[in-house]
Amino acid sequence: MAAPETAEALVRGVSPVLEVPFTQDGAIDVAGFGRVVRHVLGTGVSSVMFPGFASEYHKLSEPERATLTEVLLAQTRHNKGVAAIVAVQDHATRLAVQRAQRAVEAGADLINLLPPHFLSPSRAAVSDHIRAVLAAVAPTPVVLQYAPTETGSSLAAADLTAIARDHRNLRFVKVESSPPGQLISELAAGDPALPALEGYAGVQLPDAARRGAVGTQPGCSFTEIYVEIWRRFAAGDQPGAWDLHRRLLPYISYWMLDIELIIAAEKLISVRRGWFESAYCRAPRRQLDAEEVRTIDCFLVEFSDFLPAVD
Template structure:
């Protein structure tokens, strides 16, 4: 006879299996700042409008690409409410709830639920270690404290993440029906995606690619259900995703090749690059960042703009020619 806790988890699993489905392009939104360094809520709304106009299948906020480590708890909660209100139910919103402790992740998850979001993405802190028992306990603590949520387990590469292997992820997911997706972005991401999908627990709906879409074709070929790139060329990523799903892999590869130079540069300058491109596209007013990132010189700007001009015909979203 099953104990009461087992029955609760089984009922919860049944509910989550009927929940949110994540597929396609799910860009991670940046945090716009004003010239004085304060968050810019009107610009946040414009970024949301841009992503939706580009055809995004869902939006992620906050994430690493949102400079989440440089936001206060109040700022991230206010920004998330702004995103949710602007989306107005048109696409799913996935809230980042990663934190240095389970208690803080629980608080962020509760903020997400209060804002109307029930899917949260959480990376276990490195302090928990890499053992299935310890990391599994971390996620169970959160799931039991906030039973309304479903979780995207984010597996990031070192030094930021813990580089969990597929066997460990299987063990963690198997013991927690609240974990319905894995975002796999260790390097290279392809083999782990294949390994996670092989023999996955029934309640794990899919694996989402990361790495800024720099490996998206390989990830999709291996069965990834979605990708979470930065937002600045969402229109091209949506076109790539649609071509691939329609069976036109050649077209998807062409779009990938034409934008890969931009993604290579983005890997170095991260959020500053995203904000520069969004400024060039008429969506943001500046490339102000709080994170400690490399700065551009005139050669960098000229190179980025040259590659952006070469891809201009692909940029179909609102503000693309701003």
């Protein structure tokens, strides 16, 4: 495991959320997932997150989740140049605390925490939940995921700043509001300032970067494009970054109209690239139609310079 301060540094930049391949009969493809981890780390990123919405975490059994998490940590726990962010989405505070502690013991460098949202818990209850997990894993850094479209819950910058003031291991907020810019700015202006990671497939990446976001957490099947966009921003080449993002935007803005749609699209992209064999998604799922498949093939042609296939 990386030291907390080192892990924080590794998260900055592009930090993809890993997808989960299944066999054609719906079983987890453990070997395929191992290849996903290797291919994504091979793009030069210094952190990855698992499992998230892009991983279909809500469709995995506990044993499957444990197996895949171990596949990831086996490739990261002895690699000082890579940070593994392991996600905790449990609704019950007790279960969230236990899962977070197990992840840290197993070798997770950071925890990604999705606050509880079933049955509309009060803001005070959500705050208590977050604080309990932070206290349980300190000093391990935590990324708090704010995804109001998916969860229906809302958190204000002032609430998050107050939590961070008491729990210094709250180190990042993954902002997936739409648009994310205002919250990113408010978090950066707080005391303490909270760095933001932009999510939502990078649809608003240029605005997020301009407002001070320190990283982005997209899906993983075309990580190389995000790495190049971020490299251009970091190098001061804002016109070049904007130009590449403009080319990508028609695709990701359509795919992000439905989470199940972008999951299906990214899986087919990975299959086309030779990462694993089946684009199967567990039901309930989004079935790509012929035009959507053609669009994916056009995408792969347009960005072929960035997306090499596996031999």
